Amino acid sequence: MNPKSAILTVSFGTSYAQTRQMTIEPIENLIQSEVSSYFGDHFLFYHAWTSKIILRKISERDQFFIPTVREAFQQMLFDGISQVYVQPTHILPGVENEQMIQDAMQFHSDFDSIQFGSPLLTSLEDHMHFIHSLSKQLADLSMEEAVVLMGHGTSHFCNTAYAALDYEFKDQGYSNFFVGTVEAYPGLENILRGLKKSSFHRILLMPLMVVAGDHAQNDMTGSSPDSWENILKANGFQVRSHIQGLGELSFVRQMFADHLMSIIPSESAENLPS
Numbered sequence: 001m002n003p004k005s006a007i008l009t010v011s012f013g014t015s016y017a018q019t020r021q022m023t024i025e026p027i028e029n030l031i032q033s034e035v036s037s038y039f040g041d042h043f044l045f046y047h048a049w050t051s052k053i054i055l056r057k058i059s060e061r062d063q064f065f066i067p068t069v070r071e072a073f074q075q076m077l078f079d080g081i082s083q084v085y086v087q088p089t090h091i092l093p094g095v096e097n098e099q100m101i102q103d104a105m106q107f108h109s110d111f112d113s114i115q116f117g118s119p120l121l122t123s124l125e126d127h128m129h130f131i132h133s134l135s136k137q138l139a140d141l142s143m144e145e146a147v148v149l150m151g152h153g154t155s156h157f158c159n160t161a162y163a164a165l166d167y168e169f170k171d172q173g174y175s176n177f178f179v180g181t182v183e184a185y186p187g188l189e190n191i192l193r194g195l196k197k198s199s200f201h202r203i204l205l206m207p208l209m210v211v212a213g214d215h216a217q218n219d220m221t222g223s224s225p226d227s228w229e230n231i232l233k234a235n236g237f238q239v240r241s242h243i244q245g246l247g248e249l250s251f252v253r254q255m256f257a258d259h260l261m262s263i264i265p266s267e268s269a270e271n272l273p274s
Contacts, residue, residue, distance in 0.1 A: 003041060003042055003043055003044050003081075004080065004081060004082040004083065005042060005043050005044075005081065005082070005083040005084075005085070006043060006044045006045070006046055006076050006079075006081040006083070006084050006085070007031060007032070007035055007043050007044075007045050007046070007084075007085050007086075007087065007260065008046045008047065008048060008069075008072055008073075008076070008084055008085070008086045008087070008104075009027065009028045009031055009045075009046070009047045009048075009086075009087050009088075009089065010047070010048050010049070010050060010069060010072075010086060010087070010088045010089065010090075010100050011024045011027075011047070011048075011049050011050070011088070011089040011090075011210070012049065012050050012051050012054075012089075012090065012096055012210070012211075013049030013050065013051040013054040013055060013058075013066065014054060014211040014213040015054050015057050015058055015061075015213065015214070016211065016212070016213050016214075016217070017062070017064075019211045019212045019213055019245050019247075020211065022245065022247065022248050023210055023211045023212075023245040023246070023247025023248055024089060024210070024211065024247060026247060026248075026253055027089050027210075027247050027253045027256050027257075028045075028047055030253045030254070030256075030257050031045075031087060031256065031257050031260055032045050034257045034261060035260070035261070035264070038261070039264070043085075044076075044079065044081065046067075046072050046075065046076060047066065047067075047072070048066065048067050048068055048069045048071065048072035049066045049067075049068070050068070050069060050096050050099065050100055052068070055068065068103070069100055069103040069104055070103050070106070073103075073104060073106075073107045073110075076111075077107065077110050077111075081111065082111055082112045082113075083111065083112050083113050083114075083115075084104075084111055084113070084114045084115070085115050085116075085117070085260060085263060085264055086100070086104055086114065086115065086116045086117065087116075087117040087256060087257075087259060087260035088100060088116070088117065088119050089119075089120075089210050089247065089256055090119040090120065090210075091119060091120050091121055091151070091152070091208070091209065091210060091246075092119055092120075092121055092122075092154070092156075092158045092159075092161050093118070093119050093122055093158055094119075094154045094156035094158045094159070095154055095155070095156045097119055098156075101116060104116075115263050116263070117256075117259040117260040117262070117263050118259045119259075120210075120246070120252065120255055120256065120259075121161055121165070122259075126255065127161075127164070127165060127168055128168070128172070129251075129255065130165075130252075130255070131165070131168055131169055131172055131174065131177075132172070133249075133251040133252075134249075134251075135169075135172075135174050135177070137249065137251070138204070141176065141204065142202065144199065144200055144201050144202055145176065145200065145201075145202040145203070145204055146176040146177070146178060146195060146198065146200035146202070146203055146204070147176060147177045147178065147203075147204045147206065148178045148180065148191060148195075148203050148204070148205050148206070148228070148232070149177065149178065149179045149180070149206055149207070149208040150180060150181070150182060150205065150206070150207050150208055150209075150215070150216070150219070150220050150228055151179065151180065151181045151182070151207075151208035151209065152181060152182055152183060152208075152209060152215060153181025153182055153183035153184030153185070153187075154183070154184055155184070159181070159184045159185065162179050162180070162181050162184070162185075162186060162208075163179075163185065163186055165179045166178060166179035166180075166186060175198075176198075176200060178191045178194055178195065179191075179208065182215055182219050188228055188231060188232075192231075192232075192235060195232075195235075195237065196235070200237075201236075201237065201238060202237065202238040202239075202240075203232050203237045203238065203239045203240070204240055204241075204242060205220060205221070205228060205229055205232065205239055205240070205241040205242065206241075206242045206244065207220055207243070207244070207245060207246070208246065209245060209246060210245050210246050210247045210252075211245040211247060212243045212244055212245040212248075213245075216243050216245070217243065220241065220243070221241045221243060229241050
């Protein structure tokens with residue numbers, strides 16, 4: 001059989017090999033496993049990263065090569081693909097996601113169809129599923145321990161999702177969850193105001209990012225006095241940091257796979273050879 005449909009998984013990327021192997025690659029593997037289980041060998045699989053800085057760094061340092069979105073589409077065109085289903089591993093439908101769509105749609109006239117799955121936290125349903133799943137994952141926290149989630153933040157209007165997520169955690173009864181960003185609102189100073197009004201004395205600090213890369217290693221837990229861990233400690237909190245990208249969590253990987261599966265028409269299975 002010669003498949004004419006393809007799955008393209010698109011990630012921002014990371015220069016940390018270990019977190020790549022624990023986050024991005026397992027997401028890609030789960031997607032391939034689920035699609036193949038349902039559709040057989042009807043699809044070919046491709047991947048791409050969007051950060052040109054990271055791609056250049058790992059190419060020069062590690063001789064490790066990942067295509068850009070444009071390069072992946074050029075390869076699919078060469079391979080005779082006619083239908084493309086794209087699943088990003090982005091957290092929000094922000095700048096990176098929009099640029100990915102723009103890059104992909106430059107090839108719209110070369111393919112019969114190009115369709116896109118949603119980033120992790122796109123709908124209210126996504127938010128609720130994420131909140132309850134993560135809370136269940138961390139159900140063994142003590143009563144005096146709060147969870148601080150560090151997101152990236154963006155100038156894109158979708159940045160409001162971080163403040164919404166913080167509110168939604170508390171609205172759903174999880175008053176010990178606080179959400180902030182490195183580069184936008186709400187920042188750590190906003191979280192600190194809430195923590196100081198609370199009865200929490202201990203903090204579990206985690207990245208709200210698919211990979212535990214530079215931000216997790218430096219901005220969150222670095223030795224600098226202005227890392228989140230050290231600022232929280234300087235404000236009197238006991239802090240334990242969990243340097244784990246969201247891509248390490250099975251329910252997060254499943255959310256990405258479900259987003260992709262939701263855009264592949266079920267009748268595609270009917271086209272499989274008997």
